[in-house]
Amino acid sequence: MVPEDVLDRARNLLQRYRVCDHCLGRAFLEVDGRDNRERGEKIREALGLGETPPEKCYFCRGLFSKIGEYAEKAEKGLRGYVFRTFRVGTHVPKDLIAREELMWEVVGVKNTETIKKHVNREVGKRIKRAMGKEYDAESPDVEVLVDVEKDDVRVRSNPIYLYGRYRKYAEMPQSKWPCRYCGGRGCGKCEYTGRQWRESVEYYLSDVLLGVTGGRDTKLHAAGREDIDARMLGTGRPFVIEIVEPRIRYGSWEWVRKEINAYGEGKVEVLCLLPSDRKEVQELKSAEYKKTYRAVVECGREITGAELERLGSLKGAVVYQRTPERIRHRRGDALRKRKVLEIRWEPLGGRRFVLYITADPGLYIKEFVSGDNGRTKPSVSEVLGTPCKVARLDVMEVHGGRRCSGT
Ligand SMILES: [Zn+2]
Ligand SMILES: [Zn+2]
Numbered sequence: 223m224v225p226e227d228v229l230d231r232a233r234n235l236l237q238r239y240r241v242c243d244h245c246l247g248r249a250f251l252e253v254d255g256r257d258n259r260e261r262g263e264k265i266r267e268a269l270g271l272g273e274t275p276p277e278k279c280y281f282c283r284g285l286f287s288k289i290g291e292y293a294e295k296a297e298k299g300l301r302g303y304v305f306r307t308f309r310v311g312t313h314v315p316k317d318l319i320a321r322e323e324l325m326w327e328v329v330g331v332k333n334t335e336t337i338k339k340h341v342n343r344e345v346g347k348r349i350k351r352a353m354g355k356e357y358d359a360e361s362p363d364v365e366v367l368v369d370v371e372k373d374d375v376r377v378r379s380n381p382i383y384l385y386g387r388y389r390k391y392a393e394m395p396q397s398k399w400p401c402r403y404c405g406g407r408g409c410g411k412c413e414y415t416g417r418q419w420r421e422s423v424e425y426y427l428s429d430v431l432l433g434v435t436g437g438r439d440t441k442l443h444a445a446g447r448e449d450i451d452a453r454m455l456g457t458g459r460p461f462v463i464e465i466v467e468p469r470i471r472y473g474s475w476e477w478v479r480k481e482i483n484a485y486g487e488g489k490v491e492v493l494c495l496l497p498s499d500r501k502e503v504q505e506l507k508s509a510e511y512k513k514t515y516r517a518v519v520e521c522g523r524e525i526t527g528a529e530l531e532r533l534g535s536l537k538g539a540v541v542y543q544r545t546p547e548r549i550r551h552r553r554g555d556a557l558r559k560r561k562v563l564e565i566r567w568e569p570l571g572g573r574r575f576v577l578y579i580t581a582d583p584g585l586y587i588k589e590f591v592s593g594d595n596g597r598t599k600p601s602v603s604e605v606l607g608t609p610c611k612v613a614r615l616d617v618m619e620v621h622g623g624r625r626c627s628g629t
Contacts, residue, residue: 242279299377387458436469460623494626511622
């Protein structure tokens with residue numbers, strides 16, 4: 223039974239416009255029916271009217287008879303991807319949206335369904351049935367974009383985000399560093415590698431990840447970065463790597479992690495590789511984690527054990543640093559204030575010793591040791607009364623981010 227008020231409103235609509243059963247049905251969701259077409263048919267028959275051929279429909283111009291075609295095109299596109307979840311989005315031309323609003327004006331907007339929603343659901347239903355994939359409206363692996371205006375269906379693969387922590391044992395930058403002469407295309411200067419630095423943490427990750435996923439590009443988002451010549455040791459540095467337009471996704475990435483470690487042997491090691499998301503990227507980017515460094519310090523003269531004890535006074539010290547001379551040309555001059563949270567040392571004999579420093583993020587360690595010609599105060603040189611410098615600097619721990627189990 224079709225309610226009386228529905229019949230009144232439907233009659234009103236049909237007197238003014240030619241409406242196909244699909245569109246009639248989606249204007250009255252309160253009517254029972256398996257789908258919009260069946261709802262529309264019921265209403266029309268109750269009114270004793272003949273069917274309007276879809277292509278003559280004022281509101282959709284026959285759009286709904288194309289659902290099968292859209293779904294087929296989508297399926298064809300999706301065959302190029304290994305994925306688990308998908309979502310459908312539809313672009314509807316402005317004039318059809320304007321007409322849809324006319325329809326709501328006549329029948330009221332309650333219990334109605336837009337063209338967009340209708341197409342999304344119907345195409346989605348068919349893909350699900352044909353391919354056995356799961357619909358995920360929140361964060362799908364791949365997206366199907368139905369463009370009604372251009373009569374076109376496109377498939378887009380969303381990025382994969384993977385969380386991990388890396389160790390770095392060799393001198394190299396963290397990120398990709400394209401050749402400055404060719405911008406990455408490859409030229410004689412870079413021996414056609416397109417790379418200024420042949421190696422970087424990101425290249426080690428990216429070479430393997432792009433290989434196994436068929437992705438187009440990667441973006442490395444890490445919680446800070448160490449100097450090129452500093453090693454990253456201990457529990458590693460947290461990162462999320464984003465794989466752009468991947469073709470293949472995996473349920474577990476552990477075997478990929480092993481591939482990366484075999485490839486980067488002795489240079490780059492990844493301690494875990496776990497599913498992540500855009501939110502974690504934001505967290506890492508805005509994170510201010512304290513860090514523990516290990517510095518081999520070399521001084522102008524021999525340092526006795528008793529003298530080293532004086533370094534204890536630096537624990538808890540607030541260090542004032544003007545922008546170091548080595549980066550002033552890039553950063554401009556400013557004063558920063560950072561706290562030394564922990565400090566301990568191990569004598570190496572002679573003019574050298576090892577210093578372990580845990581500090582607020584942003585403390586310039588090399589300058590904290592050297593004093594940077596008085597631009598950093600207090601400093602190790604100042605406390606020991608002789609010029610000292612960092613001979614080797616390693617990051618031992620970044621205090622934050624998810625732990626990799628077993629580290
Ligand atoms: Zn229609
Ligand atoms: Zn080049």
